[in-house]
Amino acid sequence: MDCNHSQTVKDPVLGNGLAASKDLSAGEPIIKISEPFLIVVEKDALERVCSYCLIESDISSLKKCTGCKVVRYCTPICQKADWRLIHKNECSLLQRLPGIPPTPVRALYQALLRYIRPAFEFDSRSASLEHHVPDLKKDRKRWDEIVLQAKGALEFSKTPADKMDMVTRLLCIMATNAFRATLPDDTPIGLCYEPTLALANHSCMPNAFIMFDGRSISLMALNAIKAGEQIFISYVDFTKSRDHRRAELKQRYFFDCGCEKCRHSYTPYRVCQETTAIPSEKLALLYDYKTLVSQAAEREHEIQAMQQGLNDLKQGISVAQSLIDLSKTTASEKERLNFLKQAISDLSLYKNHKLFALPPYPTILDELYLAYIDNEHLTSALIILLFIFLNCDIYNWPQPNHPIRVTRLFTIARLLKYASSLEPANLEQTLPFIPREVLAGIDFIDATHAILILVSELAPLSHGQGTRFMGQVELELREVEEVQRLRGGVGKELQKWQSEGNVSTDGRKIASQIFTGLRTLAGFAFEVIEKQNL
């Protein structure tokens, strides 16, 4: 373990848990483990992710294992390291099987071979973890599936048949305690089982989060945490509705969440009021935190006043949810967009009261953004994403160092960079419903630069110092600095603002003007939604 500022605690309701062993500041690593117990790349990601270092690459640059032709690597070094670690045991098995086994079966098989043999005993950390065997047994269909998967792994690993109970229990432990392994932008790529981190309990208002950097995994503080305070992560997407979160937690983890957000049915606006975010002078130029909190209070007040209207909308919300689901399954891109536009129009009450952070509105906007990305309408995607950031994200994740928010800002910077590469006439053509003077008023290179400065300030607290994500951000920043150097202009002032903050009054003023332009641009999101077709 590279660092550990936690200790195990016993909670009468939650079982074992983790607590901070010292006062922690927001963005500080609590636990860092460079080689977790087990990571398995899932089927859908095998073609684009190196099975050892977990870096995403073009399919063409990853080399297939010539034996099994299933796993891929970015370099011979990764291939050798994975061979020593596990692949020497798995390669011949993958060659023999007609297809790739399900990820939980591969994970169980690997755990049996690497850790449980030769005595076929649990390691002490896994042995004490929650397994929910009695709960799982109550669901006949699910239990049959578990037994089938355990049998498969038992046979593949040549584990003696009398160890079947132990193998089944290990599968249940992994099902309850494994995490999704993700890329830095939160894209799921597989499964990670690490017993130390598995001790962290859940809250829908977490004070910590899990971050992957290749194979390395960290538990990071989202807020300041006092010594002795329990550490909570979120097992589910905590921006989803209360019913949605609770159903998922019950189904997968067998508990009724008793967190403050669930107990009091907090809206994102209320959560935002309850959250202490780290101050960021620079980010304050994009949106002012005090204004944000007072706007959150206004929205919350409005929600309380229109409770009846929202209750009446229940049917509309479930129709909107069905439209989101339909948009994900249809093969026609035009239909996909139309379903989402219909969902937006069904929830006009939300729009009229600017309640954009209330579920399922952010999901609809996210899906719209993805539809524009998938169809290469990148300038439309930029405007929707700016709108999402300023109207949903800052309430849903009030902490500026939340990795999803920081990743979003980075994506905004990349889309701004794309917009900066277009000739003014082409840019206008892609966004014909935005007045020419609005577009001409924004220097997209300066905007890329200013947003990258924000990202580079926040990334050490969201993704960690020295991580690959930090490397990508620094690379983009160096590139835009070079462009700025070559063309003259305000790049120097922005660089001063980066290093001196508010002391650099000129830089601050320039950044402030840039962000005003971006807020104006975000204000055209509904023009895009109404008028930009695929």
Ligand SMILES: C[S@@+](CC[C@H](N)C(=O)[O-])C[C@H]1O[C@@H](n2cnc3c(N)ncnc32)[C@H](O)[C@@H]1O
């Ligand atoms: C990943 S484990 C966490 C460690 C676990 N408490 C233990 O003792 O092994 C997940 C399990 O912990 C319990 N748990 C976690 N968060 C909880 C919460 N907020 N309320 C009730 N139970 C919780 C549930 O039994 C859940 O299935």
